[in-house]
Amino acid sequence: xxxxxxxxxxxxxxxxxxxxxxxxxxxxxxxxxxxxxxxxxxxxxxxxxxxxxxxxxxxxxxxxxxxxxxxxxxxxxxxxxxxxxxxxxxxxxxxxxxxxxxxxxxxxxxxxxxxxxxxxxxxxxxxxxxxxxxxxxxxxxxxxxxxxxxxxxxxxxxxxxxxxxxxxxxxxxxxxxxxxxxxxxxxxxxxxxxxxxxxxxxxxxxxxxxxxxxxxxxxxxxxxxxxxxxxxxxxxxxxxxxxxxxxxxxxxxxxxxxxxxxxxxxxxxxxxxxxxxxxxxxxxxxxxxxxxxxxxxxxxxxxxxxxxxxxxxxxxxxxxxxxxxxxxxxxxxxxxxxxxxxxxxxxxxxxxxxxxx
Amino acid sequence: xxxxxxxxxxxxxxxxxxxxxxxxxxxxxxxxxxxxxxxxxxxxxxxxxxxxxxxxxxxxxxxxxxxxxxxxxxxxxxxxxxxxxxxxxxxxxxxxxxxxxxxxxxxxxxxxxxxxxxxxxxxxxxxxxxxxxxxxxxxxxxxxxxxxxxxxxxxxxxxxxxxxxxxxxxxxxxxxxxxxxxxxxxxxxxxxxxxxxxxxxxxxxxxxxxxxxxxxxxxxxxxxxxxxxxxxxxxxxxxxxxxxxxxxxxxxxxxxxxxxxxxxxxxxxxxxxxxxxxxxxxxxxxxxxxxxxxxxxxxxxxxxxxxxxxxxxxxxxxxxxxx
Numbered sequence: 181x182x183x184x185x186x187x188x189x190x191x192x193x194x195x196x197x198x199x200x201x202x203x204x205x206x207x208x209x210x211x212x213x214x215x216x217x218x219x220x221x222x223x224x225x226x227x228x229x230x231x232x233x234x235x236x237x238x239x240x241x242x243x244x245x246x247x248x249x250x251x252x253x254x255x256x257x258x259x260x261x262x263x264x265x266x267x268x269x270x271x272x273x274x275x276x277x278x279x280x281x282x283x284x285x286x287x288x289x290x291x292x293x294x295x296x297x298x299x300x301x302x303x304x305x306x307x308x309x310x311x312x313x314x315x316x317x318x319x320x321x322x323x324x325x326x327x328x329x330x331x332x333x334x335x336x337x338x339x340x341x342x343x344x345x346x347x348x349x350x351x352x353x354x355x356x357x358x359x360x361x362x363x364x365x366x367x368x369x370x371x372x373x374x375x376x377x378x379x380x381x382x383x384x385x386x387x388x389x390x391x392x393x394x395x396x397x398x399x400x401x402x403x404x405x406x407x408x409x410x411x412x413x414x415x416x417x418x419x420x421x422x423x424x425x426x427x428x429x430x431x432x433x434x435x436x437x438x439x440x441x442x443x444x445x446x447x448x449x450x451x452x453x454x455x456x457x458x459x460x461x462x463x464x465x466x467x468x469x470x471x472x473x474x475x476x477x478x479x480x481x482x483x484x485x486x487x488x489x490x491x492x493x494x495x496x497x498x499x500x501x502x503x504x505x506x507x508x509x510x511x512x513x514x515x516x517x518x519x520x521x522x523x524x525x526x527x528x529x530x531x532x533x534x535x536x537x
Numbered sequence: 538x539x540x541x542x543x544x545x546x547x548x549x550x551x552x553x554x555x556x557x558x559x560x561x562x563x564x565x566x567x568x569x570x571x572x573x574x575x576x577x578x579x580x581x582x583x584x585x586x587x588x589x590x591x592x593x594x595x596x597x598x599x600x601x602x603x604x605x606x607x608x609x610x611x612x613x614x615x616x617x618x619x620x621x622x623x624x625x626x627x628x629x630x631x632x633x634x635x636x637x638x639x640x641x642x643x644x645x646x647x648x649x650x651x652x653x654x655x656x657x658x659x660x661x662x663x664x665x666x667x668x669x670x671x672x673x674x675x676x677x678x679x680x681x682x683x684x685x686x687x688x689x690x691x692x693x694x695x696x697x698x699x700x701x702x703x704x705x706x707x708x709x710x711x712x713x714x715x716x717x718x719x720x721x722x723x724x725x726x727x728x729x730x731x732x733x734x735x736x737x738x739x740x741x742x743x744x745x746x747x748x749x750x751x752x753x754x755x756x757x758x759x760x761x762x763x764x765x766x767x768x769x770x771x772x773x774x775x776x777x778x779x780x781x782x783x784x785x786x787x788x789x790x791x792x793x794x795x796x797x798x799x800x801x802x803x804x805x806x807x808x809x810x811x812x813x814x815x816x817x818x819x820x821x822x823x824x825x826x827x828x829x830x831x832x833x834x835x836x837x838x839x840x841x842x843x844x845x846x847x848x849x850x851x852x853x854x855x856x857x858x859x860x
Contacts (some may be wrong), residue, residue: 295834302771354832355769357739388738389707425705427656487704488652489827496652496703 182376183341183462185240188334192233193220195331199322200228232315235276242268242285243461251457265289278315280308280338284345285460294353301346302358312339337374340366341462344375348458351384351483359384360393372405376463379414379477386418386484389425394418408468411442413477421484424497436504440512446471447512450505452519453498455479538639538691538806540591545571546684547587548578586634590643593626594804601801620647623804638666638688642695642805649802652703659696666692672719681720690716690725691806697730698803702827710734710743726807729758729824736762737828739769756812757787757821761794765828768835780839784848786813791849792858793818795840797826815852 197216201209219227224237246265253261266289272282284301291297312335319331343366350359363381367373378397385394398410416439423432440447449471456479463480466472478485486495494502506513549568553559559567571578579585600619604612627644630637645658672680672689680686693716700709709730716727728747735744744766748759760783767776784791793815800823810816822829829835840846853860 293834293837295838353834355739355771357769358771426708427660427705483831484704487827487831489702490651492651499651500653 182465183337183374184465185243185461188337189237189240190220191330192236192334193224193227193229195327195334196228196230196233198324198327199320203322232276232279235272235279235282238268238272238275239279239281239285239461242272242282243459246285246289247459247461247464262289278311280304280311280342281461284338284342288345288460294349298346298349298353298355301342301349305342305346308339308342312336333374336370340370340375340377344377344380344462347377347380347384348463348480351380351387352458354483356384356387360388367400371400371403373403374405378404379412379463379480382415382418383481383484386421386425389422391422394422411438412468413439413443413474414480416442417477417481417484420501421481421497424500432500433504436501437508440505440509443469443471443474446474447505447509448515448519449474449478451502451513451516453478453482453485453494453502455482538594538687539809540587540594541575543684543687544575544579544584544588544591548575548580548584550684551581551584552578582634583637586630586637586640589626589630589633590637590640593623593630594643596626597623597804620649623647636666636669638662638692639805642688642692646695646802646805652699656696656699656703656705659692659699663692663696674719679720679722681722681724686719687725690720693719694725694727694730694806695803697727698824701730701734701824704827706734706737710738729756729807729821732758732762733825733828736766736769737831739766741766741770755782755786757783757790757818758824760786761821761825764839765825765832765835768838769832777842780842780845783818784845787815787818788813789815789852789856790818791839791845792852793822795836795846795849796853796858796860797822 194216197212198209201212216227229237242265245261245268250258250261250265266286269282269286269289272279273286276282284304287300288297291300316332316335319328319335321328343362347359347363347366350356350362360381363377363384366375366377367381378400381397382394385391385397394415398415401408401410416435420432420435420439423429423435436450440450443449454475456476458480464472464476466476482498485498485501488496490496490499492499506516545568549564549571552567552571553564575588579588597619600622601616604615607615624644624647627640627647630640631644641662642659645655645662648655648658650658666689670689672686673683674680675683675686680690693712697709697712697716700706700712713727713731713734716725717723717731720727728751731747732744735747744762748763751759760779764776764779764783767773767779783794787793798819800819807820808816810820840849850860852858
């Protein structure tokens, strides 16, 4: 499960609201909770909340703007969205100076290079961990185990997102050992892998051509909550890359077919290989095994696909995947061509129209 | 590859085998005689084929001597023609002796295939060659000392570098290590490919072992590889020192890294260049390009040191290059 900012915003306020309710009156509590849903949607400010809750709400809105609207907006609207995202994050930090999500997201927009963001995140790990631990310790124990557990979990999430972002940034910077070290630490702290850092780890192990560690990673999928098999696009692309790297081309082909079957009907994503900006809040929350998930994984696997000396500009593995997919699934090729380069598409149609008249 | 010299050694070696026993002194005299007039000693399809290849390679380089003066499009066209002529030369050599490994190798390289297809083609050549000859390390324990083993070493070198170009770093490493085992003196340069592969795989232990084996024989590949390795491992002040080491070893090293230029494909192996010269740095950077591209902020980091930037700029100025 990836991090969904709106859901987390809701959880935070619901938790605080529940804590504010009089104890020992389940009927009143149930009634109050119907009231909560309405107030959350329409009249948020009337609900009890701390500055940290208010800041997180702004983070959730900023995440919506930057991660979910900006990539799909027209150029004309982009500047306004960027400015709005920045203002929201600035306000979040002014409300709560320890709002690590806002600090991290703001830095990713202002740091001038991957390396600068990497250094910034690495530098901050200790402080963010201590700060989240303190917030976790401060969660009041009202005797409701489930609520306490959720409160403590929410308190640690900004740290986990920080670590997941660091692992991802390290991978982009070509610092694969650092990516692995960070990812492994996070996975050890949270074996349920809320942050899905194992996806980043799979890519990093493939980068170092470490088959043994990749196999060991697949075994740890047993602890993932909610359960999920080790057949997501990230680990499958990592396996495929390793087969290609060791020049076991028939295995590479088999793995490509398996991936295309797991994500049935989505093979065009393997040809288009769209590069998306990484989510600044967290990896975008998309349904498992959806086309969107495959697109995301392929985009993150750019570090594997675009390697080597390849004249097409796609990279050696990227070209091989595109070529082989097109051969295996001609209909996916047609779909990818339809989607790519609308300009030429239009021109071609224009010519046909011209011929007919 | 010094084709002329190898042709001489080949002819002399075959003649010695015909004569039977020949002292070292006698062999040296024989070599002198062959060098005077190699053609007179070419007496088998094997040597004729090799001589054809050497002639084709010479012609390729001679014809390209003035290509620097052409504009980009003319250069591309002229180069294309030269590569076609070379390929035809290889075909001719192979018609004389279809087992001529160097001709197969050069012909494959001249086709400028993408790394996947090139690797397939080279591995096919290797599989055939493997069946035909058995590698022997000879009396000296170094396959290079047997002139008839050298094509095999060059083939492995080309396979290793093709692996590096194709993002197959562990395979590149394994092939170069095999190459170094067959030829410990490593005249072909397997250690150079190995150094870059180890850097890319962030294998510090392996890199240090290689370094120790070379016992302080610095070169651009090793120094650039070490810089990239330390940078990737996040040991930035050590990386800065390594960059300085890289920059000071070769003339124009900073320029070579900051302003990479076109480098002709190796036909069939890395050209021999004087140690510490500009060309050494140029070749090292060229071979490291896929690895450098994988560390997106590396060049910006190196360029950010005023002393490194200035070294590049002053080399450009002194030699009349664009900056």
